[in-house]
Amino acid sequence: MTPFGGYDMPVQYPLGILKEHLWTRDHAGLFDVSHMGPAWLDLVDKSGDGDADHRAVAALVEPLVSGDIVGLKPGQLRYTLLLNQAGGICDDLVIGRPAARDQQGRLYIVVNAGTKDGDFALIAASAGDRARLKRADDHALMALQGPAAADTLEAVWPGICAMAFMTFATRDLAGHNVTVARCGYTGEDGFEILAPAQMGELLWNRLLADPRVQPVGLGARDSLRLEAGLPLYGHDIDATTSPYEAGLAFAVSKRRLKSADFPGAVRLTGEQSGRLTRVRVGLRGLAGAPAREGAAITDGAGEAIGVVTSGGFSPTIGGPIAMGYVPPMFSAVGTRLCLIVRGKSQPAEVVALPFVPHRYVRQPAKF
Amino acid sequence: MRFSKDHEWVELADDIATIGITAYAAQQLGDVVFVELPAVGKTVTAGEEMAVVESVKAASDVFAPISGIVTHANDALSDNPQTVNDAPEHAGWFVKVQVSDPRQVEVMMDRAAYEAYLATL
Numbered sequence: 001m002t003p004f005g006g007y008d009m010p011v012q013y014p015l016g017i018l019k020e021h022l023w024t025r026d027h028a029g030l031f032d033v034s035h036m037g038p039a040w041l042d043l044v045d046k047s048g049d050g051d052a053d054h055r056a057v058a059a060l061v062e063p064l065v066s067g068d069i070v071g072l073k074p075g076q077l078r079y080t081l082l083l084n085q086a087g088g089i090c091d092d093l094v095i096g097r098p099a100a101r102d103q104q105g106r107l108y109i110v111v112n113a114g115t116k117d118g119d120f121a122l123i124a125a126s127a128g129d130r131a132r133l134k135r136a137d138d139h140a141l142m143a144l145q146g147p148a149a150a151d152t153l154e155a156v157w158p159g160i161c162a163m164a165f166m167t168f169a170t171r172d173l174a175g176h177n178v179t180v181a182r183c184g185y186t187g188e189d190g191f192e193i194l195a196p197a198q199m200g201e202l203l204w205n206r207l208l209a210d211p212r213v214q215p216v217g218l219g220a221r222d223s224l225r226l227e228a229g230l231p232l233y234g235h236d237i238d239a240t241t242s243p244y245e246a247g248l249a250f251a252v253s254k255r256r257l258k259s260a261d262f263p264g265a266v267r268l269t270g271e272q273s274g275r276l277t278r279v280r281v282g283l284r285g286l287a288g289a290p291a292r293e294g295a296a297i298t299d300g301a302g303e304a305i306g307v308v309t310s311g312g313f314s315p316t317i318g319g320p321i322a323m324g325y326v327p328p329m330f331s332a333v334g335t336r337l338c339l340i341v342r343g344k345s346q347p348a349e350v351v352a353l354p355f356v357p358h359r360y361v362r363q364p365a366k367f
Numbered sequence: 368m369r370f371s372k373d374h375e376w377v378e379l380a381d382d383i384a385t386i387g388i389t390a391y392a393a394q395q396l397g398d399v400v401f402v403e404l405p406a407v408g409k410t411v412t413a414g415e416e417m418a419v420v421e422s423v424k425a426a427s428d429v430f431a432p433i434s435g436i437v438t439h440a441n442d443a444l445s446d447n448p449q450t451v452n453d454a455p456e457h458a459g460w461f462v463k464v465q466v467s468d469p470r471q472v473e474v475m476m477d478r479a480a481y482e483a484y485l486a487t488l
Contacts, residue, residue: 019398315423
């Protein structure tokens, strides 16, 4: 067990990090992610016009984030970024619009564990008395990830396979409403399930009863997201890094950038046209030990040019991988750089992210 | 075979000591993915860093349980670091060291004493 974001979390289960990681890539891994910060934001005065109510609640959150929240379709989830005035990232989060007609004027929000108090304070302040923020971090939140996740969940909720990636829906679990989102942070197809705390054990045991499912701890969660090239808040992105530096341009809405109506829009407008001093890259270690967070990155001449923000051994590739920031002139795929591990210079090469291809199910097969 | 409180084992044959980490240490480290060994000819000193072992969790220093000169390093570990987990007290040995004073080994814990020590952790 290890402390993480104010929670005691298992680093690994009896299988161990390496096997848990590979099991998730081959079958399905079950993660307890109850430490994260799910919440609902509900418009107080609803008009009854679903689209108008969605626009009204989305407009309360949009001034804080870089994404198009007004434009969400019913049932759609979007990865977006909370920004500070300097265009740095306060947090990365997911915001969704419920599918049900009677749920319009409501947003589903999931933020990181370590940042949730600050995030929720920002959102609540922006909403004022026009919307109520209802935290759901007293609920159980589980992620089922991997190629067998959909078939496993289909046995629990028939029809769930028809959901597209980055959508969510409400399902019944022994008389309780649970929220099932097809998303995750491993690069695999998968789901995140929010259930009342008293249903947590039942859901966990029910999913684990499937022989294709193994419990997976924080260790493999980290190595899976690293292979998938996904940034970890507080490590690969923080209050100083901008979406463009971090390679998260997809999370900046073109409409929002044009109207420049969010914090740090000035910096982002400049960076979008190419004015960047550093960018996040993937690095494949060619020899030696894995470089961890904080390791210096040097050019061929030994000049320090950047720092590793996360790194480790990739079980899928069978070698060391890392992510870090370097000036754009060193960011081209194939550039030879060095990583300093315990005083030794080890050769590395810039590679495209993700290290391991994503396998999201964007368009599920029709039944 | 003798054992240190830092969870290394030493097996002495004449004046050559084979050194590795114990099954307990390997289990605590988790899956080993990289081992950095000293070069042959290097002098190692008891209590000082001798090697580095990386698991999927973290990097850990391995301290020399005795002093001497490295005569062999287990190069097979660079291709198969997992051997440290599979056979920590056999094929997963780290180095062979020519010891300056064999009595260094005799004063270390025997298996019964080491197991009694583990029970206190």
